[in-house]
Amino acid sequence: MTVISPPVMSGKAIARNQFDRAADLIGLESYMRRILTAPFREVQVEIPVRMDDGRIEVFTGYRIQHNGARGPCKGGIRYHPHADHDEVLGLATIMTWKTALMDIPFGGAKGGVAVDPRGLSPLELERLTRRFIQRISIVLGPYRDIPAPDVNTNAQVMAWILDEYSSRQGYTPAVVTGKPVSLGGSLGRDEATGRGVMYVMMEYGRDFGIPLKGSRVVIQGFGNVGGHLARLLVAEAGATVIAVSDVDGGIVNERGLDIPGLLAHTAERRPISAWRGGGAISNDDLWSVKCDWLVPAALGGVITREKNAKTIECRVVVEGANGPTTPTADLILAERGIPVIPDFLANAGGVTVSYYEWAQNLQQYRWTHEKVNDELRTTIVKAYTAVRDLAKERAVTFRTAAYAIALQRVAEAERLRGN
Numbered sequence: 001m002t003v004i005s006p007p008v009m010s011g012k013a014i015a016r017n018q019f020d021r022a023a024d025l026i027g028l029e030s031y032m033r034r035i036l037t038a039p040f041r042e043v044q045v046e047i048p049v050r051m052d053d054g055r056i057e058v059f060t061g062y063r064i065q066h067n068g069a070r071g072p073c074k075g076g077i078r079y080h081p082h083a084d085h086d087e088v089l090g091l092a093t094i095m096t097w098k099t100a101l102m103d104i105p106f107g108g109a110k111g112g113v114a115v116d117p118r119g120l121s122p123l124e125l126e127r128l129t130r131r132f133i134q135r136i137s138i139v140l141g142p143y144r145d146i147p148a149p150d151v152n153t154n155a156q157v158m159a160w161i162l163d164e165y166s167s168r169q170g171y172t173p174a175v176v177t178g179k180p181v182s183l184g185g186s187l188g189r190d191e192a193t194g195r196g197v198m199y200v201m202m203e204y205g206r207d208f209g210i211p212l213k214g215s216r217v218v219i220q221g222f223g224n225v226g227g228h229l230a231r232l233l234v235a236e237a238g239a240t241v242i243a244v245s246d247v248d249g250g251i252v253n254e255r256g257l258d259i260p261g262l263l264a265h266t267a268e269r270r271p272i273s274a275w276r277g278g279g280a281i282s283n284d285d286l287w288s289v290k291c292d293w294l295v296p297a298a299l300g301g302v303i304t305r306e307k308n309a310k311t312i313e314c315r316v317v318v319e320g321a322n323g324p325t326t327p328t329a330d331l332i333l334a335e336r337g338i339p340v341i342p343d344f345l346a347n348a349g350g351v352t353v354s355y356y357e358w359a360q361n362l363q364q365y366r367w368t369h370e371k372v373n374d375e376l377r378t379t380i381v382k383a384y385t386a387v388r389d390l391a392k393e394r395a396v397t398f399r400t401a402a403y404a405i406a407l408q409r410v411a412e413a414e415r416l417r418g419n
């Protein structure tokens, strides 16, 4: 089993550091800073699971609701050995800014279970999911808190969540998003995060003279976000994806990887590094592949001062993952003139289409895939444009501009509610 080294800086610390810079820019009052940096509600549970061999193993799970001023809390559930309180809180906080920046009527939450799901059988995974939902269902609900997929959780896990919640409350499809289409999921949800990343790259490329067609892209992570992004960039934008990696290693081909072939290869649960259409590289080597666009789309805390911020050779970093760049690395990249498109703008396509899924469930009405994509493009381009314009006007980074817009909106909702 591959051991993944933990991030150097916690998700919570990353979110706080970035928050302060934007709060200063908009002159946010100190009492409001306190409200907006602290979580609204935290739940930690122990989850006993009957394993296939009859033993009971106990896992720790978290559901943290950061802020619900603008609507029900919204955010994924991840299964990962390093999931802990600080990481989940940092990710819940990012969700508050993401939903505000996209201007969709949700707040921010996140869930996590400290487990390596690769060590579980499908039945153990199902029992874990059902037990976790039993223990946190009191804080969930279609108008309270709505989970979705994240690292190592997928549409099947969301289907179990729907079933577990509905078995007590009655049929409630809007309690969870990212469901299979046959159970009330939205067309286009599966690819929505990758598609949103591509739309943002298209806009940025046009505005800053790096057209996607023919440009060279490196992607860390080949799961939901990275895999769909790679496919769409090649098929719809004419880009050349030259290197990708997964947890076990990477592959590079300067002439461009055959992405449909690689996706078929990984669909059979084979490691990327065993693919014949390129040369195998280590996860560390991926960072030194020269490219136009570098897209971290795996985990947080992977671009750091110690490891790669001083040596990365790309024209733009696009944060497909949540929190991939530590604040110090962010400053180093800025000094080196490498812009960073922040996570809560770049990867907001998933939660945006989750919002459409929720709305379709409440209406019991289905949108076409085309309508989903059109609405996604309109919403994410509007957010991108607002960030681009504020960044230019105030001479700040995209990240600080995006934070300032989001903070302003959440603070306004808090004030209107009387806080």
Ligand code: NAD
Residues within 6 Å of the ligand: 004, 149, 150, 151, 152, 153, 193, 220, 221, 222, 223, 224, 225, 226, 245, 246, 247, 248, 283, 297, 298, 299, 300, 320, 321, 322, 323, 347, 348, 350, 351
């Ligand atoms: P996933 O589990 O589908 O895929 C993760 C990928 O990263 C896999 O290919 C895995 O092998 C790879 N990976 C894991 N550790 C690695 C390492 N150390 N080095 C290289 N590769 C590694 O997860 P996902 O849903 O694609 O999420 C990826 C990131 O995007 C996470 O940060 C998540 O929070 C964020 N995100 C996901 C969504 C979504 O809709 N799925 C939305 C917004 C943000």
